[in-house]
Amino acid sequence: MFTLLITLLLAGTPLETVGPPAPETPADGAVPLPAQSGWEAHLVLDNDGVGVWTVESFDVFPQLGCPDVVGLDDEGRCNVLISYSGRWTKRRALHDGKWLGGLAFGDIDPRLDGPEVYTGSQRGNIYLVKGYAHGTLDGRLIARLPGREIHTIVAGELDAASDGREVIVFTRPGGLYRLTPTGKHGRWDIVHLQDLPGRVRHAVVLPGPRKEIATVARTGHLRILRLTKEGPQWTTVYKAKMGLGRIALRRDAPDVIYSTRDDGCILRHARGVDGAWSTATIYRGPQGPRGIVAGRFDADPNKETVAIFGYSGRVELLTRGADGWKAETLFIDSDKGHWLAVAELDGRNATREIISSGYSGRIVMISRPAGYGVKAPAPRLDG
Secondary structure, eight states: OHHHHHHHHHTTOOGGGOSOOOOSSTTTSOOEEOOOTTOEEEEEEEOTTOOEEEEEEEOSSGGGSSOEEEEEETTSOEEEEEEETTEEEEEEEOOOSSOEEEEEEEOOOTTSSSOEEEEEETTSEEEEEEEOTTSOEEEEEEEEOTTOEEEEEEEESOBTTSSSOEEEEEEETTEEEEEESOSGGGOOEEEEEEEOSSOEEEEEEOSSTTOOEEEEETTSEEEEEEEETTEEEEEEEEEOSSOEEEEEEOTTSTTEEEEEETTSEEEEEEEOTTSOEEEEEEEEOSSOEEEEEESOOSSSTTSOEEEEEETTOEEEEEEEETTEEEEEEEEEOSSOEEEEEEEOOOTTSSSOEEEEEETTSEEEEEEOOTTTTOOOOOOOOOO
């Protein structure tokens, strides 16, 4: 090695040309993409042009430390991306042949050790995907709802009329179902709870003991669902004359919800101490927003920040300041956007990472650079 170095110096070759080649794919190493100043973007998955409709971050393989990224694609495949020092290793389960949409994670089946991924397809098939400590990824069919597209799934101990934990499924045509791992011979029981007026496009479980599920629908409704012993109970928070698409929670303020409206409006909904909800429009942007997340994306932890993505192809950050909300573009994808997720995937900064997916077939991680928002360590004092 020393001889090679001397040879290169004598030949006049700059030292910076010596080293491993730049990675070409995420499996080889970090692949940077163009991003706005103050931000970085890296390719997590290139799905060969096959759209990735839903993306989230879960501990599918908890023995590996860093959370994994799960992306559902147009061919009915569940892609699990494992992070390792800038590289992303792809594992794949299922091949339904039609798109996968709904996605949830939870320790629902007591017959298995640890939590599971739940997803469903355009065909009406519902699947369980399980990661094991030895590295295997297993996918299995657990239920079928013929003639129903599986659009939205949540999981947890949510239904007071049922013992244990459940998988709650929203379908198109509008329907609400409960799945429990209580069937004979390892099967799952399916209960039709209610028909719905339209398609629920996204749902999230609100933190706290009330076991509330916030939902947004193509009908334009933002509604809160509680599954009581007497059956489903709905509270309308907001009604628009056009569809609502996605929803996000402000984790440090559990009574604040953000939603997207198909005409490009981004809404902020807040519940007061009296239980009443108020709604304000915080941004009027491009039509077709299809992703929204809230979290700490600024060095100042007290700043309220929300990221959005949609048919414009732009990932934008909305930041609330003394003069109201402002918007800035962080990243522009090569095609229309469909989903955003938030995760902690890079501990070198003080903020969260944003994960995008959509029509381009790419999953992209958008983050602040290393050291952003991190207090400098105390200087070393010698002597």
